[in-house]
Amino acid sequence: MKKIVYTIGLILGTLTAGQAQTKLQETNAEMAGVALVGEDMLLVTKKEDGGQYLYTARLGETETKERAIALNAGHINAVVGGNLAAGEVFVYHKSGRREERITKYSWTNGEFVKGEEIPVPRLRNHSYNLGLYLTEDQRRLFIAAELAGSQGYDDLYLSEWNGKSWSRPRNLGKQVNSNQAEFAPFVRNDSLYFSRQEGETAYIYGAALHNGNPGEAVRLTGMVNEKESYNAYFRKSADHTLWVTGTAKEQPRYVAYLLGDLPAAAVAAPVEELVSEPQVEVVPQQIALEEVAPAESEVVAEESVKAKPMRAATPSLVLYNEFNRVHLSLSELAGLSRFLRLQPDGTGFVIKGYSDGYGEPAAKQRVSEQRAQSVKEYIQRYFGAKDFQVEIEGEVLPGKGKAHRKTELYLVP
Incomplete structure (x- = not known):
């Protein structure tokens, strides 16, 4: 030992x-x-x-x-x-x-x-x-x-x-x-x-x-x-x-x-530099606002039901996952970051992850949801200041191959 x-x-x-x-x-x-x-x-x-x-x-x-x-x-x-x-x-x-x-x-x-x-x-x-x-x-x-x-x-x-x-x-x-x-x-x-x-x-x-x-x-x-x-x-x-x-x-x-020191053979040696800690957008602390009770005359007798927001019919961004991988590659993350920077603060998204036809049904459903959750966590971690509203879904597709291993982002109008 x-x-x-x-x-x-x-x-x-x-x-x-x-x-x-x-x-x-x-x-x-x-x-x-x-x-x-x-x-x-x-x-x-x-x-x-x-x-x-x-x-x-x-x-x-x-x-x-x-x-x-x-x-x-x-x-x-x-x-x-x-x-x-x-x-x-x-x-x-x-x-x-x-x-x-x-x-x-x-x-x-x-x-x-x-x-x-x-x-x-x-x-x-x-x-x-x-x-x-x-x-x-x-x-x-x-x-x-x-x-x-x-x-x-x-x-x-x-x-x-x-x-x-x-x-x-x-x-x-x-x-x-x-x-x-x-x-x-x-x-x-x-x-x-x-x-x-x-x-x-x-x-x-x-x-x-x-x-x-x-x-x-x-x-x-x-x-x-x-x-x-x-x-x-x-x-x-x-x-x-x-x-x-x-x-x-x-x-x-x-x-x-x-x-380490460069060998003498490296005549045109590159400039030395220190690795600096990258700039990361800080997720703001969420502060709960105290609700003010309405006046008695304003109370509606029948409680209204909040409708689930409707998403766009087609995805605004499609990201592809590697086989048996939940997290996205760096190239896909770069595309996601570029897309998110263009969106106004407070934009709503539905993130839908997909798994293809390989594997057991329970495992495939779990992977589809994990792919959506991974993108949600990335958004919350690096774009928290933009206060995006995010929901996730998962679906298993019967087909097999790269086209069926993906994560889609739908805008909520």
Whole structure:
């Protein structure tokens, strides 16, 4: 137990020891990771309409990026480990439903050279997302997925190589998993790092590892967890810490940061800056007004019934949810924020969440209502000063697919 507590102390202490913070990349496109290969090669993971791809950039080049052709052997590609400082990269490729693998690449003479291929265990994943981290010795594979017996949405699992095949993934338990989604696992020495989604935000956590078993997870302090933001894809080496922070205001914005001194190879080093706490609209305290009793002559003999407001026939805004997800993505939240800023104070809305035809009837109805409730809570949290009047509804649609996983906003005239 003493060793676990001590390791957690190291996790927290090494992130705040007077290191410089540098903005590496900034984009409206969804950034799903950043890795530093060698001294000055950045690999940036971006989600696009056609899949997920790796781009290269040199340190100091914050705008120019090109797709790394050699590393994009599938329509889903991600850096999942390797000895990055030595130029060795493990890349996950998925080209079809059952066509997935991890490939080792080495950065040699200015190009990525393909090496050994490593199999991936077959997973019955109920989540749209999959996160992997393969340790440098290639014997332990940490997995973020929604498999049987999950604590909530995506959980963290461990599969171990026995020389011939991967073991059945083992849930890492309540020490690290919760009823929220855990994702983006990363391991360094005896510490496991990951992100946990909390409503519309996400924060980076760390847990000590002892013989593959994690201690109690703690949220990291300092610059890596910007408040009210989406913080994820944490990576740490002996000299550097990297992560991605996303925000949704007028448009989604993703920023990759590096904590630590830039290598000498980065000639055009970016300007260092501190992460400031974002401006958040404060929800005003609701003050109850004392009603004045009417004069006796004004009392109506028959009590009137308050009619439920009629909503517009068609939605003014349609937001789409990912598979098995209650909360909206940053890009959808940005569209919601733009829409709400245009509405007059006191506007009334009916928010209607939908679930598609996958799953049990009770679960589908619950998800539809949770999607509407999630949007309502976002409005109350960030637009409370505009005093919007909000009601929610939920409905299960028989069809399946993205078109049926949505949340609609109807204006109340």
